[in-house]
Amino acid sequence: MTTAISLFTRRATPELPMCPIPLVNDAIMAAVRDLCDEADLITDTVTFTSVIGTRKYALSLPFGFKLSRVTSVRTTNYPRGLGITSQQEADQVVQNNIPRNYYVDGLNKVCLVSTPSVAEAVSVSVVLKPELTATDLGDVFYDTHLDTVMAGTKARLMLMPGKPWTNFELGSAYETRFRNDLVAARITTVTGNAGGLLTVRPRKFGGLPTARAHELWG
Numbered sequence: 001m002t003t004a005i006s007l008f009t010r011r012a013t014p015e016l017p018m019c020p021i022p023l024v025n026d027a028i029m030a031a032v033r034d035l036c037d038e039a040d041l042i043t044d045t046v047t048f049t050s051v052i053g054t055r056k057y058a059l060s061l062p063f064g065f066k067l068s069r070v071t072s073v074r075t076t077n078y079p080r081g082l083g084i085t086s087q088q089e090a091d092q093v094v095q096n097n098i099p100r101n102y103y104v105d106g107l108n109k110v111c112l113v114s115t116p117s118v119a120e121a122v123s124v125s126v127v128l129k130p131e132l133t134a135t136d137l138g139d140v141f142y143d144t145h146l147d148t149v150m151a152g153t154k155a156r157l158m159l160m161p162g163k164p165w166t167n168f169e170l171g172s173a174y175e176t177r178f179r180n181d182l183v184a185a186r187i188t189t190v191t192g193n194a195g196g197l198l199t200v201r202p203r204k205f206g207g208l209p210t211a212r213a214h215e216l217w218g
Contacts, residue, residue, distance in 0.1 A: 005137060008153070009021060009025060027157050031150075045124065045125050049121055053115060068126070069126070082102045082112075087111070100113070110122075
């Protein structure tokens with residue numbers, strides 16, 4: 001289930017006199033994306049089959065979402081997960097072999113190292129965040145994290161200089177609260193607290209189904 005961004009906007013605007021609605025919406029999305037980056041609220045698993053001689057694989061993410069980070073890559077030969085490497089180290093490996101490591105290239109490409117010498121199933125666990133152009137958000141942001149999102153939104157806007165809604169004192173207070181809330185949300189995720197801060201990943205966004213196809217990059 002999702003909640004329209006307009007409901008978040010309605011909560012924020014009373015303390016932001018004359019602030020344009022598009023600017024408020026942008027600040028809401030920035031706060032939500034920061035929260036996703038820190039607390040891993042939206043997760044997914046992307047699967048594909050590796051191709052012999054192909055190192056890079058573009059991840060097909062659910063519609064309306066961007067990659068925040070990759071948390072693990074598992075393969076048939078390494079079900080407990082591959083190690084993490086860098087492109088510089090990977091470029092020194094010239095022979096194809098069974099991949100033991102991976103790195104992330106660009107916004108959504110996973111690179112297997114060594115370049116595969118066999119085809120095998122690959123499972124990539126990812127953390128996601130909504131597109132900046134989203135018009136609705138998962139209910140968890142409104143039901144559980146509304147105060148955090150509002151703090152981040154108001155801090156971002158109130159700290160803008162020379163505006164009718166500028167309020168450095170209150171904005172600084174909201175900024176402190178937002179940063180503290182991000183730390184608390186991250187701790188909740190890491191400790192596996194089941195008290196309501198975690199959310200099941202959304203299967204749909206904007207009414208369209210989650211994409212599962214993969215695209216190969218040579």
